[in-house]
Amino acid sequence: MTMMRSGLLLGFLAVAYLGVPLLFGGMDYVMSLVIAALTIAGIAVAWALLGNLGGLVSFGHAAFFGVGAYVSALLVMDNGWPVLPAMLAGGLGAAIASVATMPALRLRGPYFALAILAYAHIFKILAVEFSSITGGAGGLLSIPGFPTVFGLDLASKTGAYVLILTIVLAWMAVYHAIRRSTWGLALRAMHDSELATRVVGVPSTHLKAVMLVVSAFMTGVVGAFNAHQISFLDPEYAFSGTWTVLPIAAAIFGGYRTVWGPLMGALVVYLLDQLVFKEIMPSGHQLVFGVLLGAMILLSPQGLMPLLARLGVARPRRETAPQAAAPHATEDGNARA
Amino acid sequence: MLALDDVSMNFGGVAALRNVTFAMDEGETLGLIGPNGAGKTTLFNVISGVLTPSAGRLEFAGKPLGKAANWRRARQGIGRTFQIPQPMHELTVRENLMVAQRFGAGRTDGRRIDEILDLLDLTAKQHIDAAHGLALTEQKALEVGKALAVEPRLLMLDEVLGGLETATKRAFGQTLQRVRERYGLTMIVIEHDIETIKTLCPRVVVLNFGELIADGTPDEVFNDARVIRSYTGDSAA
Secondary structure (H helix, E strand, O other), rough: HHHHHHHHHHHHHHHHHHHHHHHHHHOHHHHHHHHHHHHHHHEEEHHHHHHOOOOOOOOOHHHHHHHHHHHHHHHHHHHOHHHHHHHHHHHHHHHHHHHHHHHHHHHHHHHHHHHHHHHHHHHHHHHOOHHHHHOHHEEEEEEOOOOEOOOOOOOOHHHHHHHHHHHHHHHHHHHHHHHHHHHHHHHHHHHHOOOHHHHHOOOHHHHHHHHHHHHHHHHHHHHHHHHHHEEEOOHHHHOOOOHHHHHHHHHHOOOOOOOOHHHHHHHHHHHHHHHHHHHHHHOOOHHHHHHHHHHHHHOOOHHHHHHHHHOOOOOOOOOOOOOOOOOOOOOOOOOOO | OEEEEEEEEEOOOOOEEEEEEEOOOOOOEEEOOOOOOHHHHHHHHHOOOOOOOOOEEEEEEOEEOOOOOOHHHHHOOOOEEEOOOOOOOOHHHHHHHHHHHHHHHHHOHHHHHHHHHHHHHHHHHOOOEOOOOOHHHHHHHHHHHHHHOOOOOEEEOOOOOOOOOOOHHHHHHHHHHHHHHHHOEEEEEEOHHHHHHHOOOOEEEEEEEEEEEEOOOOOHHHHHHHHHHHHOOOOOO
């Protein structure tokens, strides 16, 4: 890592961990919005990891969010687990739940996306039907909040902010590490050249499955965080499409193929919407957001971070050689007739 | 090393391979020829696990291949190229080889990658985007490089010289000979160029309409009446 990049990262961490709490720590409304934005960012990073590295577009991350939330809340409420380990167990629960969705890995493109959406509905129905465990449609009330760690009350706005910020940054570090590994290379290559990767020994379906499990774990932990932060849970809320749509919009807006894109997308999209557009248009402000997302897709299909790179604000992507015409191949590598 | 026993491959009502039977010894180089549509690439796809045969048995290194997936066969030591180069998108030339080595050979060895790049004259292009930055000869060389990075015992080359100019073809043919000598590989070469086949392959198998119609030295098969008929369509030959 170059000195400049290290400096930028340190500067970001200083602003995130010190600047934001000092500036906005007393403003509960703003901190709530930032926490919500980071919650979306946490799912967006997990979604981007699956989308970029696993090559799978998921419409069903709400399933993992909800499972993580329920598992963590129930472990704390019914089994007396401490909150932080229970959150990790929530992630584990979501990861295990993702195994049930693995038959969908045989599907591609929109078929996978729709199949996993169906799974989200199934989990929601299960949460309603198993009312003796989950509280049914009425949900769970008074879910215990976060403890105090090293003198920082994580149940406070500032504490919750620090916790979700740490979770999001940890997920970004995981995303970055996988992306840079040989696994990451193979995963990136799989999208447009799955056969080419398989014939050199890459077990593409296995790798996708691992990415699905990792992504589900990340989303589950974020879901668990949310449950303990708002102290309430019901199936309609926990498995809401919001937990799918907003993170996807944020990841696409920010640039899901970059590590920082989902975070930046979530912050810009959610905070702009809540702090600016909502003030201007109290009803129908989501329309403005829709227009903004559409404009970004037209202007820079790869998202905000690549756009900033092109404008010289952020680090540019690796240069590639000029394009040379390549013959077109069919699925089995033969010339197209 | 490789044995095919009564291997057939049907696509619906079309028989792409019919009861193909032959065996290869370790270190042998076999030319696989036949007119277009004879089933040569289908045979490669069957051996490399891209397709599951409709019938028959395949053995590699004394073990049945069964229904092992294509990625498992690569790990067992079967490397292949495609007629139309299939670089791994989003990766550089070197990264293509790294992935092939890491997953196919199960190890990371930068020196071996350097050696392959040097052997195939790709060192200067190693950091170029493999999908968009290479000329046709380099794309073909990368195909061979990926297959070599897997550290195969059997290397199957599907028309790697196809579409190249005569001089380039000759030079690339010499490169393939160096590759064979350097790594002591067993090779199957699909090629339309007769001179290349004669130079590289002491033994040639001919397919026509999915059927094995000749198996012998280049001189034997090129003088075989059935082989001549299969290419000319001349029943009087």
